[in-house]
Amino acid sequence: MNCPKCKNKALEPFENDGVEFDFCADGCLGVWCDHGELKHYVETINDLPGKVNSLSQAVQTLFKCPKECSNNLVELPYIKGKEILLDYCPSCHGLWFDFKELGKVESLAINIDKVGKLERTMERLRQRGFKVMGSS
Ligand SMILES: [Zn+2]
Numbered sequence: 757m758n759c760p761k762c763k764n765k766a767l768e769p770f771e772n773d774g775v776e777f778d779f780c781a782d783g784c785l786g787v788w789c790d791h792g793e794l795k796h797y798v799e800t801i802n803d804l805p806g807k808v809n810s811l812s813q814a815v816q817t818l819f820k821c822p823k824e825c826s827n828n829l830v831e832l833p834y835i836k837g838k839e840i841l842l843d844y845c846p847s848c849h850g851l852w853f854d855f856k857e858l859g860k861v862e863s864l865a866i867n868i869d870k871v872g873k874l875e876r877t878m879e880r881l882r883q884r885g886f887k888v889m890g891s892s
């Protein structure tokens with residue numbers, strides 16, 4: 757998988773806090789997050805806290821998704837009205853962070869829709885098909 761911005765640089769996988777990111781180690785130092793990785797990392801309920809609002813401000817870019825979908829990424833705000841713009845793939849829902857954007861998102865995420873570690877674990881169990889007692 758190649759960097760969407762540098763194109764000829766391969767992204768290197770690395771793990772941090774149980775989340776595997778892909779990192780443009782040899783180029784722009786940008787980071788790719790697959791769908792669902794960001795929310796685990798910053799402990800929010802969704803990758804994009806106000807997804808519908810963010811999508812309403814999406815602008816097409818010339819950068820291609822690094823995954824097989826190779827769609828054009830769209831640029832959208834992490835939170836509507838905030839200055840942090842991310843690149844997002846409408847097809848696989850992956851997100852691209854330019855250098856230092858991930859840190860800015862982390863500090864924004866502290867104040868929004870934060871869920872605890874227990875909730876995250878429960879959510880992961882549910883995604884694996886774990887049946888909570890009493891649910892059908
Ligand atoms: Zn790069």
Ligand SMILES: [Zn+2]
Nearest residue numbers: 821825845848
């Ligand atoms: Zn994609």
